[in-house]
Amino acid sequence: MIGNHWSVPIASHIYDDATEVNSVLSRVFQAMKAADSLLEEKSEQSFPKRFYASDDQLLRRIDLPEFTKLVQFFADSIQKTVSTVNAGVWPPGKMSLQLEIMGCWFQIQNGMAFHDVHTHGNCSWSGVYYVQVDDTIGRVNHADMGEANGVTRFYGPYSQWQAGAHMDIGNAYLQKNSLDIYPEEGKLILFPSFLPHMAMPYIGEKDRIIVSFNAQIHSAQGDRIYGFDSK
Structure with a gap:
């Protein structure tokens, strides 16, 4: 018998009200970017024009019904995802989940700008929601980037050890x-x-x-499923 263990779940959800909400948020985000850029210029700090990232306090900075609806969609999607991937791991019975979004921010990029490889701390789950981007045909037809144009690329958790590892046909399943x-x-x-x-x-x-956002998910019944003690 062969068992596959420690797989990595990645979930995809589609927001039904995206057309209405995204058009509002794209205008709001561009206005916030312009305002923040003016502040940076006054403080004589340089600011990349092709890549912009807001602070992670959007839950405090934006009070719009469209954004509230989007955040509720985030919360509902997280609950569905974590309940599914933890099926059979959580103790039997109904779990009382307590979701806390630890940070929420937006990013704007163009002109070949990118965000280098990174991970997120102080959270168990993270999310990225696409507000605006070229349609698929326009995006992949770029002469230099092709299908990789603007994608979110994930790397396997074993990648950090792969550089010094022996590779042959026997571990081909790890090589992509x-x-x-x-x-x-x-x-x-x-x-x-x-x-x-x-x-x-x-x-x-x-x-x-x-x-993008980071989330912690706790239970009123406690988080220590296996009785681990940090003492």
Whole structure:
């Protein structure tokens, strides 16, 4: 018998109200970027024009019904995802989940800007939601980038050990150590926060705009399923 263990779940959810909400948020985010850029200029600090990341306090900075609806979609999607992947692991009976979004921010990129490989801390799950991006045909037809244009690329958790490892046909199942998620307006990707990932270089007619967030999920019954003690 052969068992596969320690697989990495990545979930995809589609937001039904994306067309209405995204158009509002894209305008709001561009206005916030312009305002923040003016402040940076006054403080004589340089600011990359092709890549912009807000602070992670959007839950405090934005009071709009469209954004509230989007955050509720995030919460519902997280609950569905974590309940599914933890089926058979959580103790029997109904779990009382307590979701806390530890940070929420947006990013705008174009002109071949990218966000290098990184992971997220102080959370168990993270998400990226695509607010605006060129349609698939326009995006993949870029002469230099092709299908990789603006994708979110995930790397297998064993990648850090692969550079010095022996590779032959026997471990071919490990040798494709990346996964590209194509950006589509209204798509939400949820992933374990430890998973290395990056936003690949993007160039398009429209700016690539995303909302990202980190989440902790606790239970009123306690989080120590296996009785581990930190003392």
